[in-house]
Amino acid sequence: MLMIDQLMEKIDEKSNPTVVGLDPLVQNIPKFIQTDAVKEFGNTRQGVSKAFLRFNLALLDQLHPLIPAVKLQMACYELYGEPGINVFNRTVERAHELNLVVIDDSKRNDIGSSAKLYAMGHLGKTPLFKGEEDVEKSDFLTINPFLGSDTISPFVDQLKENNKGVFILARTSNPSSKEYQEALIEGKPLYTKIAEDIHSLTLDNLGARGYSPIGAVVGATWPEEADQIRQAMPHAYFLVPGYGAQGATADGVIPSFDQQGYGALINSSRGVIFAYQNPKYQSKYSVENFAKSSAEAVKDMREDLLRSLSQAGKLPANW
């Protein structure tokens, strides 16, 4: 089954279009985990990495029945060098054991030959002296389109070969995204040209339910555009950052969904994984049960999204 169909199946299974960003930050890791890690591994990169792993595994344990997918922000792990990369890989493995789809949020790209190496490294197999090694990888990768189509095609080749997927940055959620993403091509903003190009790519890669494993990152902070971008890329699943901590509301992300309530995966990172610091959940669970606060936050987010989907007449009947 194509990776996009596997994702949609899990979204239906959990009746939830939420992806949780496992983006650990040292200053927000619960104190008791910090204390234990320092005791065992010292105040070192190794220690922080072990704390991240324990944090992630506890979250996965509580959250996996509730969500279809997790997203790992590579910058959080890469910062810690080799032990950080180790935690990234072990988190991917555990998420797969728990039947979650995993999105590798690395936003990689480079010119042709290097793009191919990144594509193999994040979605494919590793070339050895003889043959290749099939290391466990994430299911989707985010990529940056700035360098143009000849740098995107190596990722498309690899995702086809390995039954994976990508989300291509079309419109990011940060305030400055307009500076370059609104440059004009034939009178239309760059992000709509990128959307058209992604649309062309999706036509060649359709899953059973009309979506392609080639999707798009569309920031939830620009709802007025999401509607237009949604129509421009009817076969591209949207990965939508910006809900919660970045200020987007459930109503704001609704235009990213199609009329049937599919087509968008809404990400929340800090709002979920650090929910134990939120007064709303603090009274209910001790710090030791931080992952239960996160589960509550996921349930609240799901309810919020489903309410808005319902109001918009987009709620899938079987949810």
Next chain:
Amino acid sequence: MLMIDQLMEKIDEKSNPTVVGLDPLVQNIPKFIQTDAVKEFGNTRQGVSKAFLRFNLALLDQLHPLIPAVKLQMACYELYGEPGINVFNRTVERAHELNLVVIDDSKRNDIGSSAKLYAMGHLGKTPLFKGEEDVEKSDFLTINPFLGSDTISPFVDQLKENNKGVFILARTSNPSSKEYQEALIEGKPLYTKIAEDIHSLTLDNLGARGYSPIGAVVGATWPEEADQIRQAMPHAYFLVPGYGAQGATADGVIPSFDQQGYGALINSSRGVIFAYQNPKYQSKYSVENFAKSSAEAVKDMREDLLRSLSQAGKLPANW
């Protein structure tokens, strides 16, 4: 001394504006290194990584008297996971011992908070439970500007804090770069707008010789534009890929230099590091002396560049 002045000092010391790309590829590693690595570590990622390290160290040993800097394409190392990252770091350390400037060619970026983590990870210090660890890092990092200025400023902050530098992609050397990089902003192509924005950033960061640690990546395959971009960013050093394997000639890269013969660092990767496979050098050195072929290739490249600089009346007097 600002990092850009250190780089210029080394360029003068070696009378050479060449940077060598240490971009190992498993299929091009000399057979005797492959054989030894397989014997000791097996046909594994660890084995390939050890072969890359031996290859890099031999190249550094022969090339360091001839060049001011090396550039490491991260995709080559990241492909091999933790052992690959280890080789990247050990190569950086050895290059520093040999007094070379090191460029981390990772082309990173993401939205604000993640951009900061990438900036710390590649140019800064690593936050621990208490305080920070000062891990040895490269001197310059390549970054992708697509997401806009609020994603570039975390890198500027980190380079100032740690006396490092960046090269921001302005115009890449691949055929498809025109697709998005020529979108129009106020009637001018996006890459010139990016150049103007880089120019603004350089004004705040000038070294003793008029250049800023904030530079630009400008592909050598577009010489007719390089002249115009050179004028738009008089204080930005250019990292110029595309010489050799990508088809650009010495004459083609001349517009990237200023009238005094500074302002550009010309990269060659495959043409130098795999020179032992070039019939021109094969007759002179055995495979075991592959790094001597690379040294010859660097000398030939330098001669080629200096001849063209001289013809253009740009050759620095003291070279």
